[in-house]
Amino acid sequence: MNEQYLQTLGQQAKQASFALANLSSTQKSTLLNAIASSLTAAADEIVAANEQDVAAAKAAGLNQAMIDRLLLNHERLSGVIADIDNVVGLPDPIGREFDSRLLENGMRLCRRSVPLGVIGVIYEARPNVTVDIAVLALKTGNAVILRGGKETLNSNMAIAKVIRAAVASCGLPEDAVQLIDNPDRSLVTGLLKLDSYVDMIVPRGGDKLQRLCAEQATIPVILGGIGICHMYVDKAAELERSTDVIINAKVQRPTVCNALDTVLVHEAVAADYLPTLAAALTAQGVKLVGCEATSKLLPAYDIEAATDESFSTEWLSLTIGIKIVADIDAAIAHIRQFSSGHSEAILTDDIAAATHFMNEVNSAAVYLNASTRFTDGGQFGLGAEVAVSTQKLHARGPMGLEALTTYKWLAVGDYTARS
Amino acid sequence: MNEQYLQTLGQQAKQASFALANLSSTQKSTLLNAIASSLTAAADEIVAANEQDVAAAKAAGLNQAMIDRLLLNHERLSGVIADIDNVVGLPDPIGREFDSRLLENGMRLCRRSVPLGVIGVIYEARPNVTVDIAVLALKTGNAVILRGGKETLNSNMAIAKVIRAAVASCGLPEDAVQLIDNPDRSLVTGLLKLDSYVDMIVPRGGDKLQRLCAEQATIPVILGGIGICHMYVDKAAELERSTDVIINAKVQRPTVCNALDTVLVHEAVAADYLPTLAAALTAQGVKLVGCEATSKLLPAYDIEAATDESFSTEWLSLTIGIKIVADIDAAIAHIRQFSSGHSEAILTDDIAAATHFMNEVNSAAVYLNASTRFTDGGQFGLGAEVAVSTQKLHARGPMGLEALTTYKWLAVGDYTARS
Structure with a gap:
């Protein structure tokens, strides 16, 4: 059943990614602004959902540091929403053409920056990450599958509902942002193997999560966030x-x-x-x-x-x-x-x-x-931070928007055959 | 026992990688020229070793296409050695500094291209790959662990011996190039999990090998070479x-x-x-x-x-x-x-x-x-081809020398603390 659920999630994300890939910068800004407005309008609902999470965490005897991490009051939510403005203001990294050249056979070749497609992000009990990552993914034309900590499930569900509705209000597929809302841990392992649909996994969490991803994923993983x-x-x-x-x-x-x-x-x-x-x-x-x-x-x-x-x-x-x-x-x-x-x-x-x-x-x-x-995306002037990579492929150190892109080679010939 | 063998291999490769990382372009050219000369001098030995492989392949009833792929006669070997000259002539992608900027706090920040460190390459019965990959790895300051097809083990051992001696003759650690010379298949799976030492795995082979790497590796893998x-x-x-x-x-x-x-x-x-x-x-x-x-x-x-x-x-x-x-x-x-x-x-x-x-x-x-x-490194003007990537992270399509590099962030302050 989980298998089928994840397959559907993956298919929906892939399908949504096609609609996102060629949005103009203006369309993406409109989308992010709509999300910011919707979150502001739904602040009471979101804070109320978070209060449920906080109450449950207290009842479960979580320590103060944990509870502080999962707290999302009106003030913090305003900060998270204000950050969306910053992201809107960042240059759009998609659609840049580079390494253009005219080959000897007359074919014109270049590389164009394009979205990765579908990104899976696994993170712990910080509900602000739900907003941050969804916004960074959409800014770069990617669909995203989110899996947050079970301690903030109510907060995350409330946030995801608002974001999905905002996406739909812009005439885009709401499955651009999907949240795994079932705390079953086997869904994490399943997500790590969804390689027909997911292009990159970003685990934001401790050593155990990083290790799990390195060992189980059949999808490229950006390990990081562990600093000795x-x-x-x-x-x-x-x-x-x-x-x-x-x-x-x-x-x-x-x-x-x-x-x-x-x-x-x-x-x-x-x-x-x-x-x-x-x-x-x-x-x-x-x-x-x-x-x-x-x-x-x-x-x-x-x-x-x-x-x-x-x-x-x-x-x-x-x-x-x-x-x-x-x-x-x-x-x-x-x-x-x-x-x-x-x-x-x-x-x-x-x-x-x-x-x-x-x-x-x-x-x-x-x-x-x-x-x-x-060592931080903001301090390095990247304007945003997806994660801090400690591996060497694709992105290293603080990952900004560029890390959510890839490129494709485009070649234009005149019915050119290889000799 | 295999476990210990691989650990030693990995440690040796890592250690060698430190010696390679900061070689100047001239030093690397000298090294590659030494390899070319040594291969030329040892051509008879290498061809004789290959003749053993060809004879064994014929005795085992391998088809003509397979035998043709593993054949390395004097003419082909000369071609492979001539290609080393081309690589010597390519620009050195290491040590390039980019995205330099002066931050508001006075700290100067840039990215510098550096080698990946240790690369593991798994390939099939083409002995020319042993030379090609060793040369591309060394050109980019990387150590390499090679695992070729068992059908060309004699050829590969003869080639690796010559290359290692040439590396040593330049005062560099011969473990810059190591060949897994035991056909035991469990060594492949073991290599895929050697994440303390190996930074990237490049599988050059069919669907089955790609799938094995995606499923078993705890190291980032560049999948590729499958084109529908x-x-x-x-x-x-x-x-x-x-x-x-x-x-x-x-x-x-x-x-x-x-x-x-x-x-x-x-x-x-x-x-x-x-x-x-x-x-x-x-x-x-x-x-x-x-x-x-x-x-x-x-x-x-x-x-x-x-x-x-x-x-x-x-x-x-x-x-x-x-x-x-x-x-x-x-x-x-x-x-x-x-x-x-x-x-x-x-x-x-x-x-x-x-x-x-x-x-x-x-x-x-x-x-x-x-x-x-x-879709080919040579046709695209990259000067060399490590593989053709069909995944989206790090490198896409034909992978040239750039794909064997990463970058590090370098920051220079004046006893600067974060405020």
């Missing part, structure tokens, strides 16, 4: 200013993927610098997990012994790993071993060291003298 | 010239993925045109598989009845499907249902029809008045 991020304090770093950057990277928003996980400190400055850094970190409530040499240098602190396992952990909390390294190459070797390929930084005033680090470290984002917290 | 290609003869087509293009697309090399599989004919010209077309096709030995209306129009021909299954078949032989369609939208609908997303063409002198078809048909390559046989 490193910052290397070189012997030529300005130490006082380094502390500000490290605190920013670790403390500003510890629960996100671009937050700092491990500091690597050149041994030439470790004795001088670590006491200052440790004081600054602990003053912010950060727990220290250090290598043996770190513990020796900081006898006054309660430092947990670091292991390969702790260096492989994305903390997502006020914990930080500290390791003293013999030199920059030891720092690079550590990063190559433990990084998830998300964001790494070097702090130094030595141009040779900076160049070496930026050449040799191959993560999605590599920083010189800046916080890893910048 | 269509040509639509519009009512406004120049019919005589259309025949030449159709014959070219079907007959020139029927065993390849860009060969034509199905002709769709507008019903307004079917009665006039089909007798001419059928005569031309059968004169070339092409077998006709037609819809009911086609059979009625061609009573003099022995036409097999077309089914959904036959329209879903990539013929790879001198067989062609023929269907009469009511109009251009019926042609587009047929293509959407049966195409593998490889190559489609319209033949027409009507600009409106041409535009409609090229907008609405979303395959990797869409042609106006040209043969589908042009």
Whole structure:
């Protein structure tokens, strides 16, 4: 039964994608504006549905952080709707022609950017994602199948209903946006194998979800959002200013993927610098997990012994790993071993060291003298963020609208045959 | 044991990839020239190894087409080595910086093209692929793990030995190129799950191999090389010239993925045109598989009845499907249902029809008045061809050197924290 349900969902999405693929930029703006207006008009219904979800979450004893994530009150909903305006204002990435050339046989060849077709997005209990992703998909002429967390099912159903009606009001197929409204987990595995209809899967969630997608999907998946991020304090770093950057990277928003996980400190400055850094970190409530040499240098602190396992952990909390390294190459070797390929930084005033680090470290984002917290579509000026990719194909790092497009080759001949 | 073997292979490839990633274009040219010289010097050994494979294939009763595919005599080997020169001459796609911008906070941001890292390529019994892929991987600074068909194991081992020695002679790690020299099939499945080390899998083979990779891989896979290609003869087509293009697309090399599989004919010209077309096709030995209306129009021909299954078949032989369609939208609908997303063409002198078809048909390559046989890296001017992708992520259609690269974001601040 689930099989048939998913097949139908896929067919409907594919069919809808044909109607979306060649909309003009103006038509897409009209559509997004209609969605914004409809969401505004339906705000009471949506907030009421969310209240049901929040009440159920409280009754189920979910923790405060979870409940905060799934909360969608009037203020937050207004923010989400305001973001639609921003997306309307972004350049339309579809229909761009590039690499045009006239071949020797007289055939004219170019590539044209086109929508991917159908995108499947699997995400956790954040109802704002339902709006964000639907809007980004439609802006790029894609149909989308959404699968949100079961904790926000009522919110998501209310939002999807409004969006689908808005799509229909513009004379477009409402199946451009479909929500899997059955919490059965086998539907996730089924969606991952719907390769006749779905062109890309974006999992927005933790390690377990990413792994499930990597293992089960027969559709290309954009893995991402897991950041074991490193910052290397070189012997030529300005130490006082380094502390500000490290605190920013670790403390500003510890629960996100671009937050700092491990500091690597050149041994030439470790004795001088670590006491200052440790004081600054602990003053912010950060727990220290250090290598043996770190513990020796900081006898006054309660430092947990670091292991390969702790260096492989994305903390997502006020914990930080500290390791003293013999030199920059030891720092690079550590990063190559433990990084998830998300964001790494070097702090130094030595141009040779900076160049070496930026050449040799191959993560999605590599920083010189800046916080890893910048790895974000908004901060990078992409105007929107679909996800942060930590794989190397198709899109890397913050994914903007461009990541929801592909291209086709167009060739114009004069009844031209290959000789 | 296989598990450990593959882990070691993966680790070695990853380690080698670090040494390759920042080679200059000159260093890479020197490397490729060394490989070309070494292959030339070892031609006798390689041809002798290939003779063993050919003898074994004959003893095993393989058909002539198979034996021809795996044959690597002195002449063919010279051609393969000459192709290395062409690759040396191509622009180096690595190290290009693009999308540079100065952000409002003073941070400078750009993207830089970098190698993917480690590429796994699984292919059938064509020993030339061993050279081609190794050379393209090294040109783009990637390490490669090769898994060829068991029928050419001796040839591949001889070639890999020479290439690895040439790599070492340039002071680079020989594990930049590794060949899985054990025909055990479980090594293929194991390779597909080596996601800690391998960044991309390229399967070059038939439907079964593609399906195995889609289902088993936990690594991103570039599916491709399966072409159910269509040509639509519009009512406004120049019919005589259309025949030449159709014959070219079907007959020139029927065993390849860009060969034509199905002709769709507008019903307004079917009665006039089909007798001419059928005569031309059968004169070339092409077998006709037609819809009911086609059979009625061609009573003099022995036409097999077309089914959904036959329209879903990539013929790879001198067989062609023929269907009469009511109009251009019926042609587009047929293509959407049966195409593998490889190559489609319209033949027409009507600009409106041409535009409609090229907008609405979303395959990797869409042609106006040209043969589908042009879907090829060489024909498209890419200078090389890794494979032909029929999926939409990362690379679409003929994959040149660019498809073996990714990018990283580089950001330079002044101890910049996110506010």
